[in-house]
Amino acid sequence: MNTYFKLTILFLAMSLVSCEDVIDVEVQTAPSRLVIEASLDWEKGTTGSNQTIKLSESTPYFDTTTNTSVTNASVKVTNDDDGTEFIFAHQGNGEYVITNFEPVINQSYTLEVIHDGETYTANETLTSVVDIDNITQSIEDGFDDEELEVNIFFTDPEAEENYYLFKFQRRGDLLPVLEDGDDEFSNGREITWWYEEEEDEDTDEIEAFRPGDIIDISFFGISEAYSNYIGILIEQSEGTGLFSTTPVPLRGNCINTTTPDNYAFGYFRLTQVVKTSYTFQ
Template identity: 65%
Template sequence: MYNYIKSIVLLLFVSITSCSDVIDVEVQEGQSRLVIQASLDWEKGTTGNEQIVKLSTSTEFFDTTSNTAVTGASVSVTNDVSGAEFIFIDQNNGEYTTSEFVPVLNESYTLTVIHNGETYSANETMMTVTEITDLYQGLEDGFDDEELELHVEFTDPEDEDNFYLFKFQKQGDLLPEFEVGDDEFVNGNELDWWYEIEEDEDTDKIEALAPGDVVTIEMYGISEAYYGYMDILIDQIGGVGIFSATPVAVKGNCINLTNPDNYAHGYFRLTEVNKTSYTFE
C-alpha cells in the first residue's frame, strides 16, 4: 500500500512539473512582400502639392528588429487626363516625396512603383469631400447616455454616391480610431456623425471622453473600392470574441504587372480631407 501511494504521488509530481515545460510552437513564415503606403490627401485650404509615398517590406509578426524601409525604388504618379507626371524623390529612409503634385478633383491618377525589377501599378480617382458644418458635444445619441460623445455635422451631396472615412484621435492616445460610412439611405440629407469612447470597466485603461479632452477629426471623401477595403480592415482590427470577423488576406489595389503572384500590400488612394479638432467642455 505504501509503495502504491508513493507511486501515485510520484505520478502526480511528474504530471505537475511537466506542465511547466516550454513548448516551442513553429509559426508559419509568410512571404515577404512590398508594402505601399500611398495616401495622397489634399487638405482643404492648402495647395496639396506636398505628398509622400512610403515603401517598406512585410516582416514576421514577432520581428521587431528588422529595418523594413525600401530604398532605391522608382516612384511616380501620372494624371491620366492631362498626362502630367510627378516624380517622387527617394529620401533614403523608405519615404519618397514631391512638392510639385497637382491635385485635381474627380480626375484619375496612376501610381507606378518599380522595385527589384518588378513594376507595381495602381489607379484611383481624386475624391471630393463635403464641408463640416458643425461640431458639438452631447450625451443623448451614444451607447451610454452618461458618457460624452462628439458630433460631426455635414450635408451629403445630392444625386451621387458618397463614401466617407473618419479618423478620430484623442490627444494623448497612441493610436487613432477609424470609421467608414456611406449615404445609401441618407443621400442629400444633413447628417450627424457621432463618436464616443466606451470606457473599459475591466482594465480601466480606456477612459471615456471628459471635459478638457481634445479630439482631432479627419473626414475624407473616399472611393467605393477603398470604402470596402477599409471596412474589412476595421472589422478585423476591432473584432473581438465569437462574433469577430474571420481574418483574411486583404489585398489593396496595387497590382504587380511583372509577376502578379507577388502582389503588394497597401493601397493607393487620393482624397480630399477636412481636418479640425474639438475641445470638450
C-alpha cells in the same frame, strides 16, 4: 509522520517537474511582400502639393526586424488626362516625397512603383469631400447616456453616391480610430455623425471623454472601391467574433504587372480631407 509528509511532497514536486515537456509549435510564415502606403490626401485650404508615399517590406509576426524600409525603388504618379508625371524623391528612410503635386478633383491618376525589377501599378480617382457644418458635444446619441460624445454635422450632396471616412484621435492616445460610412439612407440630407469613447470595465482605465479633452478629427471623401477596402480592414482590426470568418491578408489595388502572384500590400488612394479639432467643455 512528519518526515513521511515531507518526502511525499518532495516526490510529488519532482513528478510534476518531470512531466513538463517542451513543445515546439510550428508557426506559419509567408514570403516578404512590398507594402505601399500611398495615401495622397489634399487638405482643404492648402495646395495639396506636398505628398508622401511610404514603402516597406512585410515581415513574419514574430520577427524582431525593426528597419523594413525600401530604399531602392522608383516612384511616380501620372495624371491620366494630360500625362503629367510627378516623380517622388526618396529621402533615405523609405519615404518618397514630392513638393509640386497638382491635385484635381475627379481626376484619375496612376501610381507606378518599380522595385527589385518588378513593376507595381494602381489607379484611383481623387474624391472630394463636403465641409463640416458644425461640431458639438452631447450625451444623447452614444451608447452610454452618461458619457460625452462629439457630434459632427455635414450636408450630403444629392447628385451622387458618397462614401466617407472619419479618423478620430484624442490627444495623448497612441492610436487613432477609423470609422467609415456612406449616404445610402441619407442622400442629400444633413448627416449627424457621433463618436464616443467608453469606459473599459476590464481594466478600470478611464477612456470616456472628459471636459478639457481635445480630439483631432479628419473627415475624408473616399471612393467606393476604397470604402470597400477600408471597411474590411476596420472590421478585421476590431477582432473576430463568434461567427466571424478568420481574417485573411487584405489585398488592395496595387497590382504587380511583372509577377502577378507577388502582389503588394497597401492601397493607392486620393482623397480630399477636412481637418479640425474639438475641445470638450
